[in-house]
Amino acid sequence: MASDAPALVIAVPGTAAADQARVADEIAAIASLSCPGVDVRVGYLGGDSPSLADCLAGQQDPGHQAGSPDGAGGLTAVVVPLLLSPLPAADTAMAQAVSRVHDQALLAAHLGPHPMVAEALHARLAEAGLARQLRSSGLSLSTGSHGVLVLSGYGEAAARDAAVAAVFLASRLSVPTTAAAISDPASISAGITRLQQAGADHPAISPCIIGPEVPAQELQSLASRLGAPLAPPLGAHHAIGQMVAMRYGAALASLSLAG
Numbered sequence: 001m002a003s004d005a006p007a008l009v010i011a012v013p014g015t016a017a018a019d020q021a022r023v024a025d026e027i028a029a030i031a032s033l034s035c036p037g038v039d040v041r042v043g044y045l046g047g048d049s050p051s052l053a054d055c056l057a058g059q060q061d062p063g064h065q066a067g068s069p070d071g072a073g074g075l076t077a078v079v080v081p082l083l084l085s086p087l088p089a090a091d092t093a094m095a096q097a098v099s100r101v102h103d104q105a106l107l108a109a110h111l112g113p114h115p116m117v118a119e120a121l122h123a124r125l126a127e128a129g130l131a132r133q134l135r136s137s138g139l140s141l142s143t144g145s146h147g148v149l150v151l152s153g154y155g156e157a158a159a160r161d162a163a164v165a166a167v168f169l170a171s172r173l174s175v176p177t178t179a180a181a182i183s184d185p186a187s188i189s190a191g192i193t194r195l196q197q198a199g200a201d202h203p204a205i206s207p208c209i210i211g212p213e214v215p216a217q218e219l220q221s222l223a224s225r226l227g228a229p230l231a232p233p234l235g236a237h238h239a240i241g242q243m244v245a246m247r248y249g250a251a252l253a254s255l256s257l258a259g
Contacts, residue, residue, distance in 0.1 A: 006106070007039040007077045008248045009055045011097075013090040013213045015047030020212040023235050024082060027210075030241020035248060043079075045093045052079070052097045056105050075255065077105040080247045082210055084112035085158035090213070108251035111210075111243040113161040118168030120237040121150065121206050128231040130204040131173055147176040147200020149191050149228070151219070153209045154183045162208040169206070176200045182214060182222065192226065202228070209233045210240060 008031060012024045024042045032040045041059075043052030059076040079098055083090060098105045111117075125131035125148065150169060152162030159181040170177035176198035180191035195203045205223055207214070211233040223230035234240055 012082045026236030031244040034245035080108045085161040108247040113164040116239040117165045120234045120239040124231040147195040147203035150179040
């Protein structure tokens, strides 16, 4: 990257609680490996510090004139949402923070949908003993559960993206796999029914969630009610950090093409 490349600011929903800060910092470190020389920062949408607004204010160029037609030359930061899918409240907060620094910041796309999400889901299932590690062929059979319920975060967009991830995951595991939304009890019941009809009497839950966007206790409560084993959220899996770097690069590429 050029020495004057814009900062990569990861926008995290929620506050800098201890568990969330650990995940965000690890993801930032992974993204840094793909963006050598880039200043990578983490800003939270909730709480006082370190807030996304503060991160962007710290990147402002006081000599820059708003609306100046200098393309990437006037850009000081690219904001990448730490979200797989659109989330209205978070998206609004990010857009407002970016608008305050005028054209010095650019808001990148959400991380999903992407085949790498299925890679991360598979890895978390394997860590929990609910799937075998990848073989050289790239395929693996699930053990014990014989089925997977891919659980999305909040919102219709998240549900649609989780359905895409479930298709990719099914091709990796070769077992019944379907998606449901954590905010929609009817979709969860329907998903369990579909898996049972496919012969998966004891499905596992695979959260299609990075972590900060959904309280951990909500996932655990659902798993307890269903009596189903629960894989960890995606968290700081290397695929998430790589996707953050990819969205940063794609945002800069789109700006260059537009210019």
